Amino acid sequence: MSSFRMNVMVCGGTGCMASDSNEVIQSFEKLIKEHGYSEEIQIVKTGCFGFCEQGPIVKIEPDNIFYVRVHPKDVEEIVKEHIIKGRKVERLLYQEPIKRERIEQHKKMPFYKKQLRIALRNCGLINPEDIYEYIAFEGYEALGKVLTSMSPMEVIETVKKAGLRGRGGGGFPTGLKWEYTRKSEGTTKYMICNADEGDPGAFMDRSILEGDPHSVIEAMVIGGYAIGAQEGIVYIRAEYPLAIERLNIAISEARKLGLLGENIFGSDFSFDIRLKYGAGAFVCGEETALINSVEGKRGEPRNKPPYPAQKGYWDRPTCVNNVETFANIPPIILKGSEWFSSIGTEKSKGTKVFALAGKVNNVGLVEVPMGTTLREIIYDIGGGILGGHKFKAVQTGGPSGGVITEKDLDTPIDYEHLMEIGSMMGSGGMIVMDETNCMVNISKFYLEFTMDESCGRCTPCRIGTKRLYEFLKKITDGKATMEDLDALKQLAYMVKDGSLCGLGQTAPNPVLSTIKYFGDEYIAHIKDKHCPTGECKALAKYSIDPENCVGCTACAKVCPVDCISGKVKETHVIDQSKCIKCGACFTACKFNAVIKP
């Protein structure tokens, strides 16, 4: 399968068979043979594409071109134009029907499917506790190929050429990291899988380990072979019991079949994997802190350089890679680097998994080719904003990232573009916010997180995040001045510049980006003592508009502290001194008479 440069997928479903897809297949076979491409091009008869009405369907991979209503007589043109010359045959492409219909069909049309699953390819498809199911989907074939026919440097070259970059946040080229570790001096080396996943709201790594643990195990062995390690360690947080259980089962099954252990695939390469449980500190996801933690020390970052590739676990060359990074490895080995690098953007190849959360209809995991826009993710895949509200911003990169606003929704997402618009890829958390979310409050939320998670090793981060948090608290309490805002900004830059590790260096990002895009919201809190969304309780001031109030008493009935007074059919009044700002009256009033700040 891997040696073919192109696959011609012809639908062999019942619908298409009825419309002559068998003849289409025969013509392809005949013509491809005549042109001498049999070695390079494979014809695959597939199951139903779910678009029988437009059959017979022919899909060309990896170009991802979708032809409809292909008659046997059209085959010659496809072979001559598309397969030989690489030009699409326009007239056979799927035509968009009128807009409405297109939207209805969209999910059923593989052509319009925005998601492509590489890392998640087996998730939800196989039983993760049954190694034979993994094997049935080409599992361990990449490992077999590597150990029986490739040198470690060939493996590294393949990964380099594929353009795979670390999915743990930094985006460092994986092949290069493997090469550095391989070239570092020493005979004992380690392969570590970073399954700490500390970003609040992110759960892609957990899902991969729970749904397809063997893909990570297989990749770790491949990586171990490439860098020259005999031992692998998975650093996983103890709060992931199910992932741990499935990993343990998978490891013992792999050992039973000799896919871990001595002389794998009859080669002289031996490799085994063990787990190390983390206590769930965010900073332990940082690779040097992680290594300290595996050694049994406090989870504090070390200075870099030396990098783990030079001096890592017990000062030996160590390669740390993220779960999702690993999950991409077997397909790259099997399908080749060209296949992988054909997906994505110029500098960011392949796909990225995002955990879509917040105010969006379809919360879940999405895996999209790099270069997909945020708009596509939020609206086409995510189904738009919850409850018909208005989109306000989306946070990527978790506590290290920033907000992205409406104007940048059409930016193709990859490592570079996200940096350009003031956020970052991070590990893949994606939190959508609507107009009811207060941006000052959001940045306070992230700062509270980083303040709690700071390991305390260096002052700018330990004290700085606390002071930043205090400023934000002051703002949301309505007690801040404009000088405070300036001081906040200044301090944010100081923390960024002065911190030792990525946690402190990126902790101020949410503050800076919300100030940049929603500065007026900060000013409203400070100057007008007003929270435009009403989310900041301390600033909220509920009152009743006498113009609209009809005296229905609904608000008085729901008020938990009985601070609304008024007779039936007369205007009601809120006693501000007692009001606890619960907002119950606002929800209860059917006449728009309760005014929210």
Added chain:
Amino acid sequence: MQIKSIEELKKIREKSMKKVNLREHGEVSGDQVEVLVGMATCGIASGARETLNAIVDEISKEHIENVKVIQVGCIGHCHSEPIVQINVPGQKPILYGKVDDEKGREIVKKHIKNGEPLKESIIEDTFDRA
């Protein structure tokens, strides 16, 4: 058994293929029906274990013999958990969302036993796999 060569791996694969061929395309013939239940953390949290138990229970109550229930990982539609996929030979796999125990039983009775999918609970998958 230890796998010592690619050939041995491929042999195991061929054997295992039969088991999963149904999974992606509904390509195989025969009458073995598969029920896939999403049992990742988010599935379990929203009640997938109860759904699974109800389905297994209903299958035995209805004396249906040709069904295999399989636990799988996260399908990605976490908003619609618990998720159940039904694979009937020769048919496109069908994905159901928000399947509580009651709906699980209904799926067994209507879809598996009588071949009538529960239209209103079907969700579309939105991705291609590599």
